[in-house]
Amino acid sequence: STADSARKAFNPLEGQIRENMSLHNELRLTRQLCDAVIRVDGAEFSVHKLVLCKCSPYFRALFSRWSTPACATFDIPGVTPYKMCFIIDFAYNGYVHLTNENAEELFIMADHFGISGLLQACSDFLEKHLSPLNCIQIWKLTYTFYHPELRDKAFSYVLRHFEEVVATCGDFLLLSAQSLAEIIGSDQLIVKREEIVYEAILKWMNYAPEERKEHSSLLFPKVRLAWMSPKYVRENVNEREFVKSIPERQAKYFHSLKIIPDHWRETSYRYFICPTLAKPRVPPALMLAIGGWTERGPTSLIEAYESNTEYWKRAPMTTETSLVYHGSVFLNGSVYIVGGYDGVKQFNAVHRLDLASMTWHEVSPMHSTRSFISVTVMNGFIYAMGGCNGPQRLNTVERHDPRSNQWTLISSMHEKRSDASCTTLNGRVYICGGFNGSEYLSTAEVYNPDTDQWTMIANMSSKRSGLGVAAFGDYIFAVGGFDGFSRLNTVEAYNVSTKTWCNFPSMKKKRSNFGISVMEDLLFAVGGFGGVSTISDVEFYDIKANMWVKANSMRMSRSALSCCVVDRLYNTAYYADHQNSPQLNHLPSAGEEEMEQ
Structure with missing residues (x-):
């Protein structure tokens, strides 16, 4: 392949090793120049001592210290011919086909024979295939067969999936x-x-x-x-x-x-x-409030809300650029920051924060510059919709595939929309409201990825720009916003079954350009602009109680921020344990008041 050729070009020694392994395996299969026979339960394997010595200290000792130089046949107890076949294949090829059925057995054999390469391959496979049904078994396995890295990963998995483990894993009771x-x-x-x-x-x-x-x-x-x-x-x-x-x-x-x-x-x-x-446990999820307008202009600061302690803490990282009117989503252990505005110019840039390594990475830029952007995730893709490129509002839409790191233009929306908001439900993307450059919108539409088509749905009862949209309780909620005259606290929701909008209880606070997220069966509205100043107020809607409840405020007043929920991280404690910063209170900047007009 092209990739193999490139590796050989930069690492000729690796290419030579591969060629030697292929040659040795060909000689083994044709039983040429073999100088030993491994006998297991009546089955015999012709091998080359040197090859097995290279991969295993057990065989090195067997051939050099535990037998005479003239000895050519070696009986190996405690292993089946099936397993020995895998061990010999790995010694010659540096690879075996691992499955859920053989990985644990080969892990044990690799430990027994001291084959570090096979042990690591089995460990990587087991880690990748951890599940609520097998995590306790794998955790216990690492206490019998020493592998601290896999032990830590399996134990961490048990802790992060404890409720599922208790409900479904028979090993829990043992x-x-x-x-x-x-x-x-x-x-x-x-x-x-x-x-x-x-x-x-x-x-x-x-x-x-x-x-x-x-x-x-x-x-x-x-x-x-x-x-x-x-x-x-x-x-x-x-x-x-x-x-x-x-x-x-x-x-x-x-x-x-x-x-x-x-x-x-x-x-x-x-x-x-x-x-x-009263010492709290690590929260099952964190809600991040990212960027936004403050009295000093755009900020790069991130705050994290812990659901168990119900407090906001200063997160131990900042965005690469101070941003407002951007989008943020959580996907595959990373937070993506998409588009936005820094107070001077709009961006098409995308940055990814790997929450495991705490490092920022630049992602392929979008085709279009977009502030006032709407962003969501569906089926492993990131969707970026509408927005403003400076002189124009946009109806174009593009989709990012993290695997290929490429953006692809898909069908455009029927309406130009900046300052809209979007979400996903049942394999569809919904976008509502916004501003088209001349009027505030009450319209909404839905995207079907199977047909690559947008379809208009029923209008909302209110025009809403700078609103929050979220899928919650089988509804598409449209919350707050600006109708061209005042900020709103009203809430309505689209029933996808009846294709109609209905009213829900209003928020306690009127707000636009706020963050919105669903965490632990609660719908949060975070910060925003109240009509006079930015606000730090936070409230959530409890669908079971059918009411909005005031939550603890952010430490910083800001609007034009974005929110996303991150969960099941290996290092959630790092964010949760970060020390609180002093309480901060901010007023809107002149730049913000201008942008809000």
Whole structure:
């Protein structure tokens, strides 16, 4: 292939090694110049001692120290002919075809024979194929066969997928008490509710109650009582069994928890009553508020909202450029910042933040310069729609494939739209509202990637520019915005089944050009412009309670920001543990007031 030719051109030694391996394997298959026979359970394999010595210290010792020079036949116990065939193939080719059926067995064999290359290949395969059903098995495997890197990855996977593991993995019930204690005692354990930890303990104990009840004093103290609901404690926790197995300080808190009304349970109150039990776990997700207008102009700062502590913290990174009216999305462990405006010019640039390595990478630029852009993700692609290139509003749309790092123009929208907002639902892209250069829009349309066509849908009841759009509860929500006269707090939602819009409760705060995201079954509206100044206010809509609830404000007032939710990161704790910065309050800049007109 062209790639192989390029590698050989830059690394002739590697090419020579490959040619030698191919030659040695051809000689083995034709049984030429072989100087040893490996015999396994009656099956014989003709081999070259030198080849096996290169890949395994076991064979090096077998041929040089554990036998005489004249010995040519070697019996290998404890392995099947099937497995030995794979080992010999790897020694000659540097490659074996790994599957879910053979990877663990070959991992064990590679450890036994000290074949580091095969061990690493199996480890990489097992890591790539971790699932809620096999992660505990792989974690336990690494305690028998030493491989700390795979052990850490498997354990991290268990912590990040704990709820699914408890619900679906049979190996969970077979954990030792010490292993379960290690899992539920970790600050890195990701659960939406601390009650899930308590219920997991009960499930594990009820599997063999007589044998396991003695472990209650090891397990129940790992529960973070301060994060349990008083109502749940009153209605579901067996006080007699629970209290006798926990330390006295926890028992006192348990009793106080039973009489604390739910609405008193502010985060600060938790810490005040029992600081040792109020240490939060790593949040299951973080909501990032990125860039935006401040009194000093565009900012590059990022704040992170933790769902468990319900506080905003200064994130330990900034954007490459101070931006407003940009888009941001989370895809495959990275945050993409798309287009935008820096107060002087519009951009077609795209930057990707790898959240694992904390490094920024430049991505192929869009075909068009776009500020006031609408961006979303669907089926592994990033969609960039409309916006403003300076003199013109756009109806063009392009799609980015991260695998090829290429943008492709697709069908244009029916309307020119800047300052619109978009989302995806059921394999379709929806975009609503915006400004076409002369009027504010109430129109909306939907894109079908199968036909590459846009179709107009029913109009919203209000004109909305600078609105927030999100798929939530099987609806397309259109929130807030600017109708040409005033900022809005009204909310309406499109029912994709009936193809009609209906009204929902209004936000507490009128706002446009705010961030919008769905996190843990709540719809968040973040910051924005209130008509006089930028705001730091945050609120969320609880669809079950059918009401908007005020949340803790950002540390910085800003509008024209973007928000996205990131989840299941290996290093979520790094963002969650970052120290709070001093409280900041900002007013709108003159530039912002001009752009808002």
